[in-house]
Amino acid sequence: MTTVDGYELQARLLRALSHPVRLRILNLLVKREACVCHLTAVLRRPQPYVSQQLAVLRDEHLVAGRREGTIVYYRISDHHVAAWLSHGRQLAADGEDSSAMFPPVPEGALPDCPCPACQAEHSGGHHQSQSGDAAAGQPVRARDQS
Ligand SMILES: [Zn+2]
Numbered sequence: 797m798t799t800v801d802g803y804e805l806q807a808r809l810l811r812a813l814s815h816p817v818r819l820r821i822l823n824l825l826v827k828r829e830a831c832v833c834h835l836t837a838v839l840r841r842p843q844p845y846v847s848q849q850l851a852v853l854r855d856e857h858l859v860a861g862r863r864e865g866t867i868v869y870y871r872i873s874d875h876h877v878a879a880w881l882s883h884g885r886q887l888a889a890d891g892e893d894s895s896a897m898f899p900p901v902p903e904g905a906l907p908d909c910p911c912p913a914c915q916a917e918h919s920g921g922h923h924q925s926q927s928g929d930a931a932a933g934q935p936v937r938a939r940d941q942s
Contacts, residue, residue, distance in 0.1 A: 837909035
C-alpha cells in the first residue's frame, strides 16, 4: 500500500501556482470563464504561451475546461482555488493596499477580442445610458389659511 505524501502534493500545487502569469490567469478565471483566445487578448501574450500556462494549471486540476463546439472555456476548478488566491494576495500585500498592487482584470468584453463571448456582448449588449429624469421636486405650495 502506497501512502500519498500530502506535503509533496501540496508542493506540486504551489509550484503550479508560483508563476505571475498563471496567477493572473487564475485571477481572471475566478471572475468569469474564458477561452484561450480571450486569455491571450487579456494578457497580450502569444497564444501558445498562454496555452502552455493553462496546461500547467489543468494538469494540477486548478482549472477545469468545458467544451462548446470547437472552443474550450476554462474556469477555476473549485472555490478553494479562489480562497487560496485571496489569501495569497493578502500575504503578498502585507497590509498594504492590495488593489494598487494587483491591477484589476477586465471583466467585461474586450473590444479587440475575437472570442465568441466577447463578440456576443458586442453585438447584443448595447448599454443604454439613461440620463435620469431630474424630476424637479415641485415645491409644496404653502396652504392659504384664511
Ligand atoms: Zn473575449
